[in-house]
Every structure is written in structure tokens, then in C-alpha cells.
Amino acid sequence: MQQLNGIHFVSTPDCVNLPGVTDFSESGIQALSAQLANILGADMLALEWGADRWQQRFELDGRLYLLCMESLCESVWVEALKEGDFPYFISQLKLVGAELTEGNETAF
Numbered sequence: 001m002q003q004l005n006g007i008h009f010v011s012t013p014d015c016v017n018l019p020g021v022t023d024f025s026e027s028g029i030q031a032l033s034a035q036l037a038n039i040l041g042a043d044m045l046a047l048e049w050g051a052d053r054w055q056q057r058f059e060l061d062g063r064l065y066l067l068c069m070e071s072l073c074e075s076v077w078v079e080a081l082k083e084g085d086f087p088y089f090i091s092q093l094k095l096v097g098a099e100l101t102e103g104n105e106t107a108f
Helices: 026-040 081-096
Strands: 010-011 014-019 043-049 054-059 063-070 075-080 099-102
Touching: 014 026, 026 043, 026 054, 026 063, 026 081, 054 081, 063 081, 075 081
Parallel strands: 010 099
Antiparallel strands: 010 014, 014 075, 043 054, 054 063, 063 075
């Protein structure tokens, strides 16, 4: 099974933060989306954007998530659209050997 190399995930109660991402452009979120899709077997859906934020909707085994990237505060995180789906995402990250730690931060 392929692993998510080079991406560190910090789990909070409501989302997973991805510290260490350095490219906060459209191409940066597209590259990160492609990597997540490839490793997790997720289907990438709509890419949405605002003045300083990108959101990539994706589906993982029938569950919907958002990969969010905000350039002003240089933050990247994943959140579930349904609260009960978040633990499933964490379990899938663990299955692919993602580097995952628990954080004390609250969700955005």
C-alpha cells in the first residue's frame, strides 16, 4: 500500500490540520488534492475559491469532505461535511500510514 510521504497531519476534534504545506496557490491545492486522491482512493469533486481561500470537495467511500487552504494565515486542513464522518477519515489516514498526531488547537 502506498503511503502519504511528506505530509504531517495534526488531528483536532473537528478537523485535521496539515502543517508544513508551503504552496498556497491554486496549483498547490490541486497538487495536494491529487496526492490525497491517489493515496486514499478519494474522488475529487468541485474546487471552490474566494479571495484568500481554496476549498476542494472530495468524496471518500461515500462520505464528503473539504480540503481547505487559506493563504492569509497559511493554513491547510480537512474537515468532514457530516460530523460523524470525521473518525472514518482519521481511520483511512492511519491505514495508509500517515504521520498523524493529536493537537490541542480548535477547529477554524
